[in-house]
Amino acid sequence: MKGHARTIMTERVTAVSPDTSLEAVARILVAGRFGGVPVVDRDGQVLGFLSEKDLMTALLQSSNADRPASDIMAREPTVIDEFETTENVMALMRDRQVDHVLVAREGRPLFPDDARNYVLRFFVEHVIPPAPEVG
Numbered sequence: 281m282k283g284h285a286r287t288i289m290t291e292r293v294t295a296v297s298p299d300t301s302l303e304a305v306a307r308i309l310v311a312g313r314f315g316g317v318p319v320v321d322r323d324g325q326v327l328g329f330l331s332e333k334d335l336m337t338a339l340l341q342s343s344n345a346d347r348p349a350s351d352i353m354a355r356e357p358t359v360i361d362e363f364e365t366t367e368n369v370m371a372l373m374r375d376r377q378v379d380h381v382l383v384a385r386e387g388r389p390l391f392p393d394d395a396r397n398y399v400l401r402f403f404v405e406h407v408i409p410p411a412p413e414v415g
Contacts, residue, residue: 295318297320297321298328299349299350300349301348305349316334317329326384359382360382
């Protein structure tokens, strides 16, 4: 079954501004159980992406949690259109070796996505044959 990126994305919207402190980003990630967040400007345009891994690395290397998100964000995040096919999303993740993609409409993120879980869910629900019934 074919689907679109919007069918495998996270349902809650969370983004931060470039001047959001690393401490605030850490709190957002922990509270929302996110693997990362997009960094957007005032118009909602994507400027970067700040992953949990990058945040952990930065905080372990320096105790300065007051630094802004823009200091460590990835400046070229993987952004896909909401109508990109799931097959293309999976190929892109494999080819670029990324775990996080931003699903966007006209360049504005719809939802941050820790795509691994949603891709796995798509496989289980639509690609892998159902388990045989027992009994």
